[in-house]
Amino acid sequence: MKPLDHAEAMAVIRESITQIVPDADFTQVEPDDKFRDVLELDSLDFLSLVQLLSERTGIRIDEEDYPELTTLSDATRFLVDRSKESAGSAP
């Protein structure tokens, strides 16, 4: 799997959130806002988001990683870093 760049990671996150909250308004979400609060994602929504992100990127996301998915900028960085790691560790 090719490592994601910043823009790709951001796009995946936005698409995944939009799938869960179809009318999500990203103009209201600053990169450092807690997007769960702004977009009102409950715990089931968040679980769906984790599922979508790992399906689309192939990145494994454990519960311990959840705190990394608090803001859009954190989440983007997390996906970029993880995709590099998994690309690097691949044979």
Place this chain on the structure above:
Amino acid sequence: MTEFTMPSLGADMDEGVLQEWLVGPGDRVHKGDVVAVVETDKAAIEVECFESGTVARLLVRPGTRVPVGAPLAVIEGEGASGARAGARGEPTTTGAEAVSPMVAASVKRPRSQNPPMRAKADRERAARDERPKPRRKAAGEPKSVPEIRSEPRKEPAHTAAGPIPPQPGVSAETDSALGTGPLVRHLALQRGVDLMTLHGTGRGGRITRADVEHAQPGPVPRVRATPYARRLAHDLDVDLTELRGTGDGGAVRAADVHAAVCTRAVRHQPGRPTAHQRDDERTQVAVAGDTRPEQRTDTMRRAIADLMSRSKREIPHYYLSTTIDLAGAVDWLRRLNRGRPPTDRLVPAALLLKAAAVAAREVPALNGFWQNGGFVPGAAINLGVAVSLRQGGLLAPVIDRADALSPEALMARLKDLVQRARRGRLRGSELSGATLTVTNLGDQGVESVFGVIHPPQVAMVGFGAVVERPWATGGMLGVRPVVTATLAADHRATDGAVGARYLTAVDQLLQKPEEL
């Protein structure tokens, strides 16, 4: 011969708009089949029938607003004893008095078989009430959903109210006058043949199978389609007759409708009338049962306003609250979820719901209804779960026998109900029969929620957010995840001591998550 009546889909419903029939005369229906879509103030709901038999007549046109308990269709049953409203054991309140759906139905039914029952009889009934478990059947299964007309009928428009007058190919009375059997009628329906236009070659001018088979299909093209596809087509203004179905037997599936929309976007066909334009009658119907979000939000707001006002007017609430140490439960969940893919992971809400249900088994005085001046225990623990909708408002779908489900099963049910409450359509049986309701506002970040009881239930359990707080245990101070559990209960039915016992039970259950 029994009547399929407008079900009560919750205590706050006293009328509904019949939006769509998913069956037609001559169709075989089984207990639990989805037969119609009813628009309530809150949502469009798929309603199941509670009889097995053959649909003899449809009494109400799509778009008609009818009171709960009013007959919608006649079903020729198989030795059935009486029509049941779609709601199961849940008592409903039509007017000032709380009555069970059976009573409501029989009071309103013109040909009542049951004399109105009063409190005592009610209580006895509730005690031995075995709720019929509707056989769940995929709504999208084309075989089980015979097609209905997607085109206007040829006769002049009737007023929306009132029974459907006999009309070609629809009324069983017309058909039986011709002496056609159900098989022939069904075949005619399937083939889109109007029986009235046929010349019978059988004995006494009867229409035979061969007559139908040789007949030219009527002028009305018949489209097999899944209910979801039909709804999509309606919403997206796609004419089903122009689609080529890829489902079973050529049935139009949702994917086909989507594909059509994509194509349409590419090459727009201006002169072509849409299903909407062609169908004046249906357009009027659509207005009556419209699902425009703003309108839905308004009516839902009113429905909630009415129910909550009634609750606060009639129910003397008392409130209790306790903070529960969740360290053990959170640990247990973390271990369980480790290594599981996200789809199989549990959220704390699943455990909280399970604990709330099991505690109700230990304190049954909170699980049931206040009816006719007395408490009627619920026959099972059917947990209503308040689900907030993104456009505003809320629905409370029901998890049946939640106390008996494993946390995994409960989680799966919760996910499914929440998703369909927000994006799809719930079934009638999923919105009625709650014996106790839980609200889990913790998911929105607040620490505690004191609910308003959903009449005629007698309690509402609330869970706040799972938060880390300083916690003293064994003389030591530590930081632990805790949750505030609350109870709003009807003081007519129980006293604070009972409520306290309930919250204590919830606490103790959450200390042993592995046993839940």
